[in-house]
Amino acid sequence: MNVTRGFTGRPRVHNPGLPPGQYDAGDDWPVLSAEVTPDLSPADWTFRVDGLVEQSRTWDWDEAHELPSSAYEGDIHCVTSWSKFGVRFAGVSLDAFLAEARPLASATHAVAYAHTGYTTNLPLADLTGGRAWIVWEYDGEPLPAEHGGPARLLVPHLYFWKSAKWVAGLTLLDHDEPGFWEQNGYHARGNPWEEQRYAGD
Amino acid sequence: MTETFVPATRFAVPGRIAVSNRSAALWQTATLTEIRRETPYASTFRFAVPDWQGHLPGQHLMLRLTAQDGYTAQRHYSIASPPEDTGHIELTLDHVEGGEVSGWFHTEAAPGDEVEVRGPLSGFFAWPGDRPALLIGAGSGVVPLMSMVRHHRARGLSVPLRLLVSARGPEELIYAREFGAETTTVFTRSAPAGVPVGRMTAAHVAALLAEQPDDGWEAYVCGSNAFAEHASRLLLTAGQPVDRIRIERFG
Numbered sequence: 001m002n003v004t005r006g007f008t009g010r011p012r013v014h015n016p017g018l019p020p021g022q023y024d025a026g027d028d029w030p031v032l033s034a035e036v037t038p039d040l041s042p043a044d045w046t047f048r049v050d051g052l053v054e055q056s057r058t059w060d061w062d063e064a065h066e067l068p069s070s071a072y073e074g075d076i077h078c079v080t081s082w083s084k085f086g087v088r089f090a091g092v093s094l095d096a097f098l099a100e101a102r103p104l105a106s107a108t109h110a111v112a113y114a115h116t117g118y119t120t121n122l123p124l125a126d127l128t129g130g131r132a133w134i135v136w137e138y139d140g141e142p143l144p145a146e147h148g149g150p151a152r153l154l155v156p157h158l159y160f161w162k163s164a165k166w167v168a169g170l171t172l173l174d175h176d177e178p179g180f181w182e183q184n185g186y187h188a189r190g191n192p193w194e195e196q197r198y199a200g201d
Numbered sequence: 202m203t204e205t206f207v208p209a210t211r212f213a214v215p216g217r218i219a220v221s222n223r224s225a226a227l228w229q230t231a232t233l234t235e236i237r238r239e240t241p242y243a244s245t246f247r248f249a250v251p252d253w254q255g256h257l258p259g260q261h262l263m264l265r266l267t268a269q270d271g272y273t274a275q276r277h278y279s280i281a282s283p284p285e286d287t288g289h290i291e292l293t294l295d296h297v298e299g300g301e302v303s304g305w306f307h308t309e310a311a312p313g314d315e316v317e318v319r320g321p322l323s324g325f326f327a328w329p330g331d332r333p334a335l336l337i338g339a340g341s342g343v344v345p346l347m348s349m350v351r352h353h354r355a356r357g358l359s360v361p362l363r364l365l366v367s368a369r370g371p372e373e374l375i376y377a378r379e380f381g382a383e384t385t386t387v388f389t390r391s392a393p394a395g396v397p398v399g400r401m402t403a404a405h406v407a408a409l410l411a412e413q414p415d416d417g418w419e420a421y422v423c424g425s426n427a428f429a430e431h432a433s434r435l436l437l438t439a440g441q442p443v444d445r446i447r448i449e450r451f452g
Contacts, residue, residue, distance in 0.1 A: 002230065002317055004266040006309035009274050010301050021275055023301070031426040032450050034325055036433040036443050080277050117444070146426065184324045185225055197263075198322065200226030 017075055018083055019192035025082035031146045032080060034180075035116045038166055042150045045115070047134060048169035049097055052107035057100055058169075061150070064134065067092040072133055072154060077192040079159040089143075089154050091135030094127050097170075107172040111179060112153050114166040120179035121188065122155065122162055124172065131157055134167060159190035159197070225322055228265065229253070231290065233314045239375045243341060245281060245293045246306060250318065255284050257327035258348035259421065259449075262290070262320030266302055276302045279345035279423070279449070280321065283352040290318070293375060295341045326449045328421060330358050335409055335418035335441075337432045339367040339401075340375075342424030345449060347376050349421070350383065361414050367401050367428070385409075406435040417442070423449040 010023070018024060042061040050056035059067075070093040077083045103124065110127055113119045126132065133154040136143050143149035148165025155162045161181050182188055187196040195201060231248035238244050256262075258280075265275040282291035296307040328334050328349045336346040343366050353362045364384040368374040370391035380386070387405060392398045410418070420441050422432045429450045436446055 001271055002267055002315060003269055004305070004316055005314050007266045007268050007274075007305050009266070009268045009272045012270075012272060021273065023274065030450070034448055036437060036446050036448065037430060081275055146430065180325075181323075185322060198225045198319075 017085060019077055020195050021197075022077055022081055022083040022192065025084050028082070029084060029147065030078070030080070030082060032078065033118075033146070033165060035118060037146050038116050040115055040145070040150060040166055042136075045150045045166075046169075047097070047151065047167060049101040049172070050169065051110070051172035052104040052174060053098075053172055054102035054104065055100065057097075059097070064092060064097075064151070067096040070096070070133060072135070072156060074156055076156050076160050076163075079161055079186065079190065079197050083192075088139050089133065089135040090137035090140075091133050091151065091154070093130060094132040094134060094153075094170075095130060097134065098128060101172075103172055106174045109173045109176045111171045111173065111177055112162075112164040113168050113171070114164045115168045116166055118164055118166070118180050120162050120164050121177055121182055122158070123176070123189065126155060126158060126162075126189075127170070131155065157191075159187075159192055161186065162190055225320060228317045228319050230315050231264075231318045233310055233312050233316070234289075235312060236310065239293060240373045242373065243293055243295050243375050244307065245291050246310065247282075247289060247291045248316075248318070249288060250290055251288055253288060253290060254321075255287070256280055256290075256321035257324070257329050258283060258352040259327040259345045260321035260323060261326075261345070261449075262318045262322060264292070264302065265317040265319075266305055267317070274301050277322070279348070281344045281347050283348050283355050285352065285355040293341065293344045293347075326421065326423075326447050328352075328419070330356060330360065332419045333361040333414045333416065334363075335413070335420045336362070336364045337366075337401075337406075337420065337422045337436070338364070339424035339428040339432075340369075340373075342422075342428065342449070342451060343375050345423055346421060347379070350379075353383075361418075363409050363412075363418075365401070365405055365409060367424075401432060401435065403435055403438055406432075406439045406441075410436075410439045410441060417445065420446045421449075422446060424451065426450045 048058040071090040073088045075085050135154045136151040153164045153167040231250045235247040261279045267273045278292045281293045294303045297303045338346045367387040387401045429448050
């Protein structure tokens with residue numbers, strides 16, 4: 001252990017919800033997108049599921065809203081070290097979209113892509129079983145554009161770069177294919193509890 | 202493999218810099234050798250990192266402080282120094298109110314102190330000195346852009362480079378003494394006599410777009426989220442292609 005002379009740090013708070021190396025950002029919600037925030041209206045938003053599925057399908061705003069609504073209330077964790085507690089998102093479980101597209105048995109991974117062109121890769125198992133959503137509401141209000149509105153992917157058990165803003169679709173694959181940050185040195189899976197920040201962690 | 206992913210939309214934000222992951226996974230000791238005050242709120246911290254593998258201008262690193270009881274705090278910081286400064290890195294840090302890490306730097310740190318760093322990280326915001334660069338920053342957002350300016354000078358590069366930098370006033374302009382003909386300054390709160398005060402405008406950006414080289418600019422925007430939103434909209438309005446705007450937001 002390399003102790004830093006004179007460094008004491010913040011008062012220690014026992015917070016079992018805080019993954020290693022993270023701090024509680026409190027009310028802050030930093031915006032860290034690498035691209036220009038798009039001017040995307042709900043009328044222009046679509047979400048597609050294709051690749052290794054029985055039935056490729058695209059939903060527009062109204063069609064997506066006809067699926068059963070589902071909410072997430074819990075925590076989110078950004079690779080830049082902040083975590084945010086007790087956030088409330090609402091939208092539709094990704095399971096509901098996948099149930100209509102019906103993934104083939106050979107599908108093991110997915111690339112999520114955004115209307116901006118941003119991409120991120122995930123194991124399919126991280127997107128199913130009630131652990132991932134398409135969300136359009138934050139704290140009871142429409143999701144702000146700079147946070148990915150009109151709609152973003154939400155995969156709260158992984159670092160937040162996996163939760164693609166302005167999500168446009170999901171392509172299912174039989175292999176892992178690095179997305180935008182993953183090609184730029186970030187970890188393929190990004191589990192905050194194992195501190196998988198960068199490739200090699 | 203049965204299928205390869207083809208983006209359904211234009212890939213607006215391509216990463217084009219191959220990043221070595223060997224150094225990113227490894228914590229190294231960085232020894233503080235010098236502290237230079239830049240403004241009343243920001244200082245530059247110079248470190249010796251003997252095994253530093255080098256970086257590209259615009260990249261950042263992760264820095265970690267450890268307390269006696271093993272508690273650690275880590276933050277991402279942009280690198281201010283150019284890659285030519287072998288075996289050394291410089292960080293310019295604002296004194297954030299209540300900042301756990303920046304607070305230590307601004308009140309405790311002294312030459313000889315050791316911290317840990319890992320990096321360089323991320324290739325997206327890197328500029329290897331190949332294409333014409335239009336750099337737009339505000340406040341400490343100028344830090345990674347200064348690494349690019351310094352690299353440009355150290356190598357004597359002929360590729361065009363322009364810096365448009367915004368600060369609240371002259372006394373808060375980081376690196377003020379180092380700027381040359383490549384730099385245009387904008388002051389938002391106070392300015393010397395005869396210099397206008399106000400936000401960065403379409404006119405500032407239009408003037409730089411008007412002198413763009415034949416192949417256009419690669420634009421690099423760095424600052425707070427509010428500034429990044431403002432500057433990127435000015436760039437789009439002035440005709441800069443959206444897929445040639447890279448943004449680093451300080452969160």
